[in-house]
Amino acid sequence: MATLELKQITKSFDDTHVIKGVDLEVNDREFVVFVGPSGCGKSTLMRMIAGLESATSGDILIDGQRMNEVGPADRGLAMVFQSYALYPHMTVEDNMGFSMRLAGVSKDKRREKVLEAAKILQLEPLLDRKPKALSGGQRQRVAIGRAIVRNPSIFLFDEPLSNLDAALRVQMRIELARLHEELDATMIYVTHDQIEAMTMADKIVVLQGGEVEQVGSPMGLYHHPRNRFVAGFIGSPKMNFIAVEQVSSDAEGVTIKLPGGETRQVPIDGSGHAGGGALELGVRPEHLVLDEQGPMEGRIQVLERLGGQTSLYVQMGDSLLTIMADGDVAYRVNDSVRFGFSSDRAHLFDAEGLSLPKLHRHPLAGLRRQDNRAPSDTVGQ
């Protein structure tokens, strides 16, 4: 039961402005992911929410209460660190019960609560071990357990999965999503990995250079990025950008001239954009399609066969484009390919990098993660 609100938060170290005025609202029980390249200020922002770092200006409100001057222990938050930050000389049980021990909770009560959390995380057999006798994934779970025991109003995760190997990361990702449902808690999660952001978030906050680039649902950011940065950052492999020219625009969309000279119409509202200018066409690798009659042509530089899919890196003019194709395509390196794109999935960006609004909103753009599952009372009917 907690909401968080940031109002014009800034943070400066001497003359370096790390956070330049961030406004954000986090609703109750929401899973919010801060994502951005390294150095974008996402960790600093989280540390300010946690109270480990003070804000230079602005307000931090938790449940409507201003928390700027409240110490980290009294904000009702719990944080899971990237390095786990387990106390190496304490057993798992003592690690998890440390906050209660400091608060003077009796030993029996402490054990009861630790067992409760250990049960959720399947840590019961490990309670007497020291952290160094645990694997990376187990340490991660202990760190989460330490947070759960505190019964916080908001969980903070600072890149918690980046020290795990790929397989374990997938597993922990699922476990975290499950935990979010089970605990019904508000969670804020920092990562540089856009896959983690896409899979777990109800709301993604894309940060760059200390500023919020866009806030939205994963599908919203994927289908309607506000600018070129968000478009490139969300989605993997990265979106392709192709320089095009605007020929005309009407109610049906914008007509553009592609590098090969052919024109196509895309369903995008060009009314805000002065006609005749240079634009950039953004198409994701999965929306570029190999097509003998396609309007564009390029030479394959690299082929990556993943089995189910093949990534083609195609040189067209100065730009190297990525095309996700079927796993069975018979092309080889240095082959020439023709390709097109699905026009309703295309994006257009103006000279400032801002995207032109699409004519139709994507049906899934407003989807929240909870909406993926059927309401619990209808299950089995």
Add this chain to the structure above:
Amino acid sequence: MSAGRVTPAGSFPATFMVTDMNKTRTSGRTIGGLRTLSLQAPAVTLLFLWMIVPLAMTVWFSLQRYNLLMPGMTGFAGLENYEYLFTDPALWSAMGTTLLMVGWVLVITVVGGTLLAVLFQQDFMGRGIARVLAISPFFVMPTVSALVWKNMMMHPANGVLSWVAESLGLPAVDWFSSLPLTSVIIIVAWQWLPFALLILLTAMQSLDEDQVEAARMDGAGPIAIFFFITLPHLKRAISVVIMIEMIFLLTIFAEIFVTTSGGPGLATTNLAYLIYIRALLDFDVGMASAGGVVAIILANIVAIFLVRMVAKNLES
């Protein structure tokens, strides 16, 4: 080349035997094969002689009638020297003094060193300079620092401490005659505190900052962080400090020689100084050697306990 091959070839059967032994040993310790042993031998032999010759001579002298003031009295004495030594109250007094000195200096340096390490870990203006200043007493020669303390700090007439006492209206203290052991302990602790600080400060820097922050999130204040996070983290470094200091503190000599000469009476005579008195003031080499053997045994007992403790600590 052919000459170099002779030795290994000659030791082949033996090597095989040793290898077989290695396989069957389950204790986890392996002994080097003969081939490597022959290469280690010169260094090992040298070190062994380095250790065994003085030790054997000390033991031998301790069994002799050997007093430079009585050149006529020589010959095998049996355990006579030891008998005199152990019935001499000076030995027990010296042992007590040794323990008191080592114990108190350890307490002062470890407790003070830990607190100073915490202090110097904080960020403040001029921290680098302050650290160097705090560590510098360690680089002063023991004789020099003892002289400085004797003549400039603790001197009853000219000393800084008596000036402070006087300006506060208190009577000046004649440190070396009224509090001799305390004075020596203060001087030695002043010298060794920087050592403890240096080791503990280095250990302190390896403390994971995330742990401290996690503890802060868990509601730990500065004092709780010190006892629950910092101190357990420093445990290993503290045991190293204790071990190294103890080895050196058992043999304090220069500070005593320069300041009190073991006095008044035997008040500041430790084992090392007692051996010096017997050998070079009484010229009783036999008796001094017996004292030396006792000191070796004592140091070894301490060392065995300490090495075990530290080794256990380093493992965990």
